[in-house]
Amino acid sequence: MNNTMNYRGYVGSVEFSERDEVFYGKVMGIRALISYEGKDARELVEDFHSAVDDYFVLCESEGKEPEKSYKGSFNIRISPELHREAAVFSIAHQMSLNSFVEQAVSTFLSKQSR
Numbered sequence: 001m002n003n004t005m006n007y008r009g010y011v012g013s014v015e016f017s018e019r020d021e022v023f024y025g026k027v028m029g030i031r032a033l034i035s036y037e038g039k040d041a042r043e044l045v046e047d048f049h050s051a052v053d054d055y056f057v058l059c060e061s062e063g064k065e066p067e068k069s070y071k072g073s074f075n076i077r078i079s080p081e082l083h084r085e086a087a088v089f090s091i092a093h094q095m096s097l098n099s100f101v102e103q104a105v106s107t108f109l110s111k112q113s114r
Helices: 041-062 080-092 097-112
Strands: 004-007 010-013 015-017 022-028 035-038
Touching: 004 041, 010 041, 022 041, 035 041, 080 097
Parallel strands: none
Antiparallel strands: 004 010, 010 022, 015 022, 022 035
8 A cells, every 4th residue: 555645746654543534645745834635535635735735835925935845865774883884885986975875775775666
């Protein structure tokens, strides 16, 4: 089961409240809070699309650029030992630490999608 939706470059979560009998979610990867809900899957998707479209309208009316989700930059926290090993490996293979992490993540994800 996929618990995300995509629209206009934004990723939205999909959750369900048994108590309220409603599907709901929010756009992930940006600071702005964009939420949506629906009584069924079709309504949830429609409200997600409307919420994102409304966000674009709001940004335009305020003269702001819409935030871009997942810009390609993030901070990670790992043990000092693992940090050292990764840095030494990167130097030994004449690559940046960023390139090493990008390749490691890409390799891991490609193996997971098989």
